[in-house]
Amino acid sequence: MVIAANKIDRPAAKENLRNLKSTYPKLTIIPCSADSELALREASKAGLIDYIPGDSDFSIKGDLNERQKTALNNIKENVLKPFKSTGIQEILNLIVLDLLKYIAIFPASANKLADSKGNVLPDCFLLPENSTALDFAYFLHTDFGKNFIKAVDARTRQAVGKNYKLKHRDALEIVTK
Numbered sequence: 076m077v078i079a080a081n082k083i084d085r086p087a088a089k090e091n092l093r094n095l096k097s098t099y100p101k102l103t104i105i106p107c108s109a110d111s112e113l114a115l116r117e118a119s120k121a122g123l124i125d126y127i128p129g130d131s132d133f134s135i136k137g138d139l140n141e142r143q144k145t146a147l148n149n150i151k152e153n154v155l156k157p158f159k160s161t162g163i164q165e166i167l168n169l170i171v172l173d174l175l176k177y178i179a180i181f182p183a184s185a186n187k188l189a190d191s192k193g194n195v196l197p198d199c200f201l202l203p204e205n206s207t208a209l210d211f212a213y214f215l216h217t218d219f220g221k222n223f224i225k226a227v228d229a230r231t232r233q234a235v236g237k238n239y240k241l242k243h244r245d246a247l248e249i250v251t252k
Contacts, residue, residue: 078104079166084111085151099202103169107162109137111150115161118147131155172243176204180211183229183246202241209237212249222251 080092083106095104099219115133119126123137124147132155140145171177179199202214213220215216225234229246241247 077166077170078102079162080104080106082234083111083158083162084108084150087115089157097190104155105162106152106158106170107166107167108220109161111154111165112161114146114165115158117145128232129160131159132181170203171201177201178204178206178241178243180206180241181244181246182215183228185229185232185248201235206241207237208235208239208249211241211247212237215249219249219251224250224252226250 078095079094080088082088088106092104092106092230097250103206112128115124115126116128118124118157119133121137123139123143124133124135126133132151142218150161172179178201179198180202181224200210200211201212206214208226209220209223212226221235225236227234227250229248234250235247
């Protein structure tokens with residue numbers, strides 16, 4: 076079991092966290108602030124800050140009003156500095172990658188890793204551990220699986236067969252007939 080100790084930015088949160096850890100010493104308890112993560116993601120999307128989910132800091136790049144400056148400073152002082160992140164990405168990584176053992180796979184072209192907007196490998200899919208290239212083809216679309224010829228590793232440009240066991244962060248192009 077994993078406990079997401081949310082609302083870690085609240086005044087009594089640190090004491091509550093200590094109580095949880097002493098009451099449940101064998102459980103994984105991750106302090107987090109979903110509100111802070113949402114605020115940081117929204118500010119990043121609006122172009123006000125540079126922030127990558129899971130990071131321990133952000134940088135201001137836009138013009139902020141006083142209310143925004145105060146809110147971001149509160150997140151920095153009450154969440155990021157003491158806890159090193161908002162905890163949200165840590166929880167997701169722990170559950171999806173470590174406990175459920177999913178692997179991240181990117182659909183890609185062997186000739187071009189970016190989409191038309193210049194985003195490198197913009198899509199990512201989570202598949203169970205021990206998935207194959209053929210499993211990935213079927214995951215993308217039934218027709219890709221039915222008409223599978225081979226997959227191409229986008230990084231090495233090496234062809235791989237249908238039984239190729241996928242590795243975390245593989246980038247594959249599916250070739251069909």
